[in-house]
Amino acid sequence: MSFFRIDTQPARIPAWVLSWFLFAAGITAYFYAAEQRHRENPDDRVMPTVTQMVRAFQDAAAKPAEGQEVQEAPQSLIQRVRGSMLATDTLATARRFLISVALLFPAVLLGLHMAMFPYMGAFFLRFFQFFDKIVALSLLPILFIAFGIDELSKIMLIVIGVAPTIILDTVNLTKSVPREQIVKGFTLGAGDFAITYRIVLKQIFPRVLNSIRLNLKAVMLFLFAGEMIASTDGLAYRIALLRRHMGMDTILPYALWVALLLFAVDLGMSTLNKKLHPWFQE
Amino acid sequence: MSINVENVVVEYASRRVLNGIDLEIDAGEFVSIVGETGCGKSTLLRLILAEEHPTEGRVQVQGRERSRPDRTCGYVPQRYSLFPDKTVLANVAFGLEVTSGFWNRNSREFREEALRYLRHTGLSEADAKKYPHQLSGGMQQRVAIAQALIMKPPVLLMDEAFSALDPGTRRGMQRLMKELWRESGTTVVFVTHNTREAVCLGTRVIALVKDGERGSSVALDLEVPHLDFDSDEEELTRLIARVESASVKMDRPASMAVPVIS
Numbered sequence: 001m002s003f004f005r006i007d008t009q010p011a012r013i014p015a016w017v018l019s020w021f022l023f024a025a026g027i028t029a030y031f032y033a034a035e036q037r038h039r040e041n042p043d044d045r046v047m048p049t050v051t052q053m054v055r056a057f058q059d060a061a062a063k064p065a066e067g068q069e070v071q072e073a074p075q076s077l078i079q080r081v082r083g084s085m086l087a088t089d090t091l092a093t094a095r096r097f098l099i100s101v102a103l104l105f106p107a108v109l110l111g112l113h114m115a116m117f118p119y120m121g122a123f124f125l126r127f128f129q130f131f132d133k134i135v136a137l138s139l140l141p142i143l144f145i146a147f148g149i150d151e152l153s154k155i156m157l158i159v160i161g162v163a164p165t166i167i168l169d170t171v172n173l174t175k176s177v178p179r180e181q182i183v184k185g186f187t188l189g190a191g192d193f194a195i196t197y198r199i200v201l202k203q204i205f206p207r208v209l210n211s212i213r214l215n216l217k218a219v220m221l222f223l224f225a226g227e228m229i230a231s232t233d234g235l236a237y238r239i240a241l242l243r244r245h246m247g248m249d250t251i252l253p254y255a256l257w258v259a260l261l262l263f264a265v266d267l268g269m270s271t272l273n274k275k276l277h278p279w280f281q282e
Numbered sequence: 283m284s285i286n287v288e289n290v291v292v293e294y295a296s297r298r299v300l301n302g303i304d305l306e307i308d309a310g311e312f313v314s315i316v317g318e319t320g321c322g323k324s325t326l327l328r329l330i331l332a333e334e335h336p337t338e339g340r341v342q343v344q345g346r347e348r349s350r351p352d353r354t355c356g357y358v359p360q361r362y363s364l365f366p367d368k369t370v371l372a373n374v375a376f377g378l379e380v381t382s383g384f385w386n387r388n389s390r391e392f393r394e395e396a397l398r399y400l401r402h403t404g405l406s407e408a409d410a411k412k413y414p415h416q417l418s419g420g421m422q423q424r425v426a427i428a429q430a431l432i433m434k435p436p437v438l439l440m441d442e443a444f445s446a447l448d449p450g451t452r453r454g455m456q457r458l459m460k461e462l463w464r465e466s467g468t469t470v471v472f473v474t475h476n477t478r479e480a481v482c483l484g485t486r487v488i489a490l491v492k493d494g495e496r497g498s499s500v501a502l503d504l505e506v507p508h509l510d511f512d513s514d515e516e517e518l519t520r521l522i523a524r525v526e527s528a529s530v531k532m533d534r535p536a537s538m539a540v541p542v543i544s
């Protein structure tokens with residue numbers, strides 16, 4: 001038995017079985033428990049059966065949300081999906097998500113300059129070190145007052161919550177570029193900005209992308225908090241709404257859907273990172 | 283006079299690393315600097331680069347004191363000498379591109395010039411497309427030398443540039459370096475802790491020697507004759523032994539070394 005050996009290489013098939021085991025076990029356990037509950041109480045809403053969830057997800061993906069006016073004209077499948085509850089919720093959330101992630105790039109530039117130009121560092125660093133410790137959610141009431149309860153306050157919540165981390169991370173990444181590289185740049189005739197952008201930024205960029213990837217979870221967390229508290233659309237808004245009447249048959253597929261989307265974004269970014277930076281060694 | 287170091291003292295916190303260094307290096311010399319690890323060789327090089335400034339004294343290169351590194355000195359450190367995100371060709375062409383106007387960038391001329399330097403330092407056209415991490419240590423240092431020399435710096439500073447290489451590669455690099463020095467006529471300051479390397483390469487060998495218990499270093503010009511790779515092995519061994527005994531401690535026979543003063 002080589003389970004407790006550090007110098008072993010799992011064979012292909014056992015490795016495959018092992019890596020899927022917990023998924024299979026989780027699904028089976030759920031099946032079993034849901035089945036039990038439904039046998040005792042056919043109206044159980046806490047653990048919907050798989051059939052119920054599939055049906056609810058199909059409805060979500062093909063029908064508009066309740067309360068939205070339904071167009072009478074017969075629609076094609078694509079049009080129906082586009083107008084469906086799932087699609088409108090996903091689009092609303094994706095839009096906020098993308099805007100927030102895009103707003104993290106200026107944060108990267110700020111961090112870069114703070115680390116490269118000591119006066120910039122002196123001006124900003126202490127402030128952001130403190131700012132980073134503020135619990136962004138505690139500012140939510142202020143954000144609602146300052147930016148209104150629509151889109152801007154939700155995006156500001158994310159930016160305030162995540163940007164300081166990205167800034168400080170970029171500062172650290174920038175500082176970790178070996179001194180030799182900067183001296184080398186000077187001796188080759190590069191000026192301050194050429195060194196900052198063409199030497200330092202270029203070589204930390206794949207690490208910056210990885211740092212943003214690690215923080216996608218935080219972006220999502222703040223986004224969900226914002227949507228659950230004050231929103232009229234979005235995936236988290238829907239989950240909060242359905243929670244009131246125990247719509248677990250939709251909530252569970254929604255949670256998996258969000259995980260899947262986030263997984264895809266992360267995978268996409270990691271692939272893009274490898275494509276853009278073939279020289280990058282993890 | 284290419285490099286002029288006058289009565290330089292460097293202190294870190296409470297520790298004095300360099301204690302009154304005087305050094306004059308003429309244009310076109312190949313000066314080896316030897317000394318134990320931690321005696322301040324890199325510190326001296328950083329002073330000449332103008333990356334650091336002395337606590338006391340003055341450092342001039344080409345008759346000027348500088349506030350920060352510039353094109354006066356080319357630099358080949360032991361590690362991190364290449365830009366990891368750029369191909370070999372782009373690494374070598376970087377200096378030419380960054381110092382030209384915005385519109386001249388990526389010009390074919392620069393790339394051809396870079397290729398010429400690469401070929402000259404023993405790399406092929408196929409290597410030019412690779413990234414630094416795909417090259418061996420010796421190849422990387424060849425690129426780093428080409429990258430520095432393409433800017434035609436009056437002074438070339440090398441800090442243990444060959445220390446991480448295996449002996450065979452290292453000997454090849456030493457020969458290459460000497461050839462390049464002869465052709466280019468640059469002043470070379472070559473820091474190493476390998477005495478054989480110092481003696482074989484340098485037209486002059488300077489030792490940084492710790493004086494006394496406090497361990498701050500002074501410079502001694504070990505007046506060794508200029509040897510070449512194919513000189514008599516016995517003579518070489520004798521010289522190496524002499525340099526080593528002189529550079530390890532201060533209480534050496536007086537005849538072997540004289541302080542560098544002009």
Ligand SMILES: Nc1ncnc2c1ncn2[C@@H]1O[C@H](COP(=O)(O)OP(=O)(O)O)[C@@H](O)[C@H]1O
Nearest residue numbers: 294295299317318319320321322323324325326
């Ligand atoms: N920035 C610094 N701060 C404090 N001490 C330093 C610094 N740089 C170098 N030293 C010290 O100065 C001494 C000489 O260092 P260095 O010039 O790197 O030696 P060498 O290159 O000969 O091995 C070492 O003891 C080192 O610890």
Ligand SMILES: [Mg+2]
Nearest residue numbers: 323324441442
């Ligand atoms: Mg050193």
